[in-house]
Amino acid sequence: MTMHIKYEKEALLRGWDAVYDLEEFILAYSLAPLAAREIFAKAGPRRLDLANAMDVQKLAMVQRSIITRL
Numbered sequence: 001m002t003m004h005i006k007y008e009k010e011a012l013l014r015g016w017d018a019v020y021d022l023e024e025f026i027l028a029y030s031l032a033p034l035a036a037r038e039i040f041a042k043a044g045p046r047r048l049d050l051a052n053a054m055d056v057q058k059l060a061m062v063q064r065s066i067i068t069r070l
Helices: 005-017 022-029 033-043 047-069
Strands: none
Touching: 022 033, 033 047
16 A cells, blocks of 8 residues: 555644545545545545545556556
8 A cells, every 4th residue: 555644744743634524535536425425434534544545446447447458
């Protein structure tokens, strides 16, 4: 999994503000509300956890596109 040093620093500096609410998460990643709600429910409100979940999702999409092209 990737490391998000930026978010880890934010967590140390701001503490309580290291979490998203659902609306912020939707805006930050330009997601549809239903898709965002599913990811948010699985990964939780912490910014680092959500960033990692989005990285995993992006990687899976890239792998599917590579397989489709073969």
